[in-house]
Amino acid sequence: MKISRRTFIKLISAVSAAPKQALCAENGRQNFLRPPGAASEKEFLERCNRCQKCVQVCPTNVVMPASLSYGLIDMNTPVVTFKVSYCNSCMKCTEVCPTGALKPISKEKLDIGVAVISETDCVAWEWTGCTVCVDECPLKAIYLDENKRPVVIPEKCNGCGICELKCPSTALRKTTRNKGVIVKPRTGGVPAREYSEEAGSGKS
Amino acid sequence: MKRLNLSKYRILTLAGGVIIITAAFFIGTGVGSYCTLCPLGLLQIAAASGSLPTGMLFGTLSGLIAVLVLGRFFCGWFCPTTLIKKVFGSNGKKYQPSEKANKYIKRLPVLIAAGSVAVSFLAGFPVFCLICPIGIFFGFIFAVMKMLFVLEPSWNLIIFPAILTAEILIFKKWCSYICPVSALFSLVSKIPFVRFRPVLNSQTCISHSGGLCSSCIRSCPEGINITENDEDMNTKCTSCMECIDNCPTHSLSYARNKTNNNQEDL
Numbered sequence: 001m002k003i004s005r006r007t008f009i010k011l012i013s014a015v016s017a018a019p020k021q022a023l024c025a026e027n028g029r030q031n032f033l034r035p036p037g038a039a040s041e042k043e044f045l046e047r048c049n050r051c052q053k054c055v056q057v058c059p060t061n062v063v064m065p066a067s068l069s070y071g072l073i074d075m076n077t078p079v080v081t082f083k084v085s086y087c088n089s090c091m092k093c094t095e096v097c098p099t100g101a102l103k104p105i106s107k108e109k110l111d112i113g114v115a116v117i118s119e120t121d122c123v124a125w126e127w128t129g130c131t132v133c134v135d136e137c138p139l140k141a142i143y144l145d146e147n148k149r150p151v152v153i154p155e156k157c158n159g160c161g162i163c164e165l166k167c168p169s170t171a172l173r174k175t176t177r178n179k180g181v182i183v184k185p186r187t188g189g190v191p192a193r194e195y196s197e198e199a200g201s202g203k204s
Numbered sequence: 205m206k207r208l209n210l211s212k213y214r215i216l217t218l219a220g221g222v223i224i225i226t227a228a229f230f231i232g233t234g235v236g237s238y239c240t241l242c243p244l245g246l247l248q249i250a251a252a253s254g255s256l257p258t259g260m261l262f263g264t265l266s267g268l269i270a271v272l273v274l275g276r277f278f279c280g281w282f283c284p285t286t287l288i289k290k291v292f293g294s295n296g297k298k299y300q301p302s303e304k305a306n307k308y309i310k311r312l313p314v315l316i317a318a319g320s321v322a323v324s325f326l327a328g329f330p331v332f333c334l335i336c337p338i339g340i341f342f343g344f345i346f347a348v349m350k351m352l353f354v355l356e357p358s359w360n361l362i363i364f365p366a367i368l369t370a371e372i373l374i375f376k377k378w379c380s381y382i383c384p385v386s387a388l389f390s391l392v393s394k395i396p397f398v399r400f401r402p403v404l405n406s407q408t409c410i411s412h413s414g415g416l417c418s419s420c421i422r423s424c425p426e427g428i429n430i431t432e433n434d435e436d437m438n439t440k441c442t443s444c445m446e447c448i449d450n451c452p453t454h455s456l457s458y459a460r461n462k463t464n465n466n467q468e469d470l
Contacts, residue, residue, distance in 0.1 A: 057347050
């Protein structure tokens with residue numbers, strides 16, 4: 001194949017125009033969870049080399065490689081899913097990461113995301129009676145309001161995912177396809193987590 | 205003396221590494237895949253994030269010291285690409301570019317290595333890791349694990365084998381014309397040090413006494429001209445032991461290679 005000078009210049013200009021949209025790691029707009037210890041999404045992508053060490057070490061199998069549908073750049077990077085298990089805050093993934101994409105942090109500072117009650121899918125918001133997430137939460141970060149509906153305290157939630165795992169909404173309602181409470185990344189308006197010594201240690 | 209057919213044991217090492225890395229997932233030990241020792245990954249992360257990943261340094265440096273002594277041994281004994289080639293690949297005709305093209309194409313892997321570090325700096329994430337067959341191979345293994353444990357089949361199960369097939373089985377010359385990781389190994393093994401390579405005993409070699417034998421050259425997956433002190437021996441040899449096992453007169457042995465020093469003396 002012969003490339004003329006004109007095609008070459010076209011190619012170069014196309015490649016140099018591409019990065020901003022196609023190559024650069026995008027900030028915000030992210031709707032999935034990173035393993036504990038990931039500072040910011042930009043810093044995480046800068047450092048993660050997709051070595052799967054955190055995936056190997058996770059005892060509860062919540063850290064899993066992202067599929068292509070998460071985005072081309074995020075492909076194969078570790079993400080957290082609470083489909084079959086929850087984070088037991090062993091913090092092993094932060095310890096083994098060789099690249100510094102996950103920074104070693106203490107259990108008390110664990111902050112994967114924040115649980116968000118979906119008012120359309122939550123059974124207790126539609127009709128009182130279900131208190132599963134309130135009972136299961138180890139941090140007492142979910143309480144029942146005066147109408148017996150669960151409400152999350154974002155400052156207390158560390159996103160361990162027990163509530164999402166145990167939420168029975170899909171089993172209780174034939175029409176509901178989503179969990180009534182879903183852990184989402186902490187963005188914009190959500191207040192930061194307040195760290196306390198007792199949190200996560202089982203004392204509270 | 206009955207010789208150990210080392211090239212037969214090579215597939216055990218190749219598969220063994222993959223099995224250990226997969227088993228680590230079941231046991232819950234973070235041994236990491238080969239990516240934790242990747243020198244190109246280290247450079248790319250350093251370029252993208254502007255700071256050295258200290259957790260990787262020790263492993264990568266000890267790997268590079270082994271490369272100083274043994275050359276591109278990783279390619280022959282550990283790289284999953286070689287495993288795929290051994291299991292699925294056919295021993296078809298080797299594509300040999302013309303002399304003139306070869307001169308430029310030989311530099312391509314080093315250019316790709318430099319280019320991927322530069323693009324990582326611009327884009328802000330390790331770019332080559334996206335298409336690296338080593339990472340994609342382990343990505344596929346863990347995508348299978350994801351399907352089994354989280355019951356979440358992903359597109360990776362289809363895309364990754366497709367990329368691997370395209371890179372390794374359809375485009376057969378990935379390792380010698382693209383792979384920037386092995387290019388870094390070649391660069392490192394250019395540094396003079398105690399080198400262990402196949403060494404020819406010219407007393408018993410058939411082609412040195414005027415006979416027609418090229419078993420070693422034909423068996424060499426890298427196309428190194430073994431009988432004539434090829435300088436590629438120092439940089440390209442993957443220590444796969446194929447030439448040693450194929451030599452009919454047992455003239456090749458794996459030992460300290462001093463030939464280059466002798467050449468300088470003469």
